[in-house]
Amino acid sequence: MSDSAVLVVEDEPMILLDLESALEGAGFQVVALSNAEAxxxxxxxxxxNFSSLLTDIRLGSGKSGWELAKHLRRAHPTIPVVYISGDSAPHWGAEGVPESIMITKPFAPPQIITALSTLLNQQQPMPPVDAEA
Structure with missing residues (x-):
């Protein structure tokens, strides 16, 4: 899809592996990690190096997916964010970053692929660099 990768953060190893496999199978480059600090x-x-973020909300004892997305948005205000959660979806309106998508667990991999693709396709292309400037 592009040279940049989807940053996938999920603390449950089997779900992380499933997400990584599904996204790579759909043509995405993936960097998969189990906590927000890493x-x-x-x-x-x-x-x-990163085109988008796919994160669980509850990531163990460290920072949450909410905090992770807010950190990334400070550096890259339009990075697409997809949240996944089993129980935190009701807090998305107050805690989630603008223009993000929430998918509740359990989910089907095509839901994740569609959500990421939709957000990435909505991105404004970078203006060409003027070689004469």
Missing amino acids: AIELFDADPE
Whole structure:
């Protein structure tokens, strides 16, 4: 799809593996991690390496998916964000970043692929660099 990757953050190993497999099967490059702190460290090192974020809300004892998305949006205000959660969906309106999508567990992989594709297709293309400038 592009040279940049979907940053996938999920603390349940089997769900993370399923997400990674489904997205790669659909043609996405994927960087899969199990906690927000590792995701923030990797993102901060090279924000341009990531096209979008797919994150669970509850990520164990560290930062939440809500906090992770807000951190990424400070550096990249329009990065597409898809949240997945088993029980936090009612808080999406208050906690989620604008123009994001919430998918509740259990979900089917095509729901994730469709949500990411929709948000990525809504992105405004970068203006061409003027070689004469």
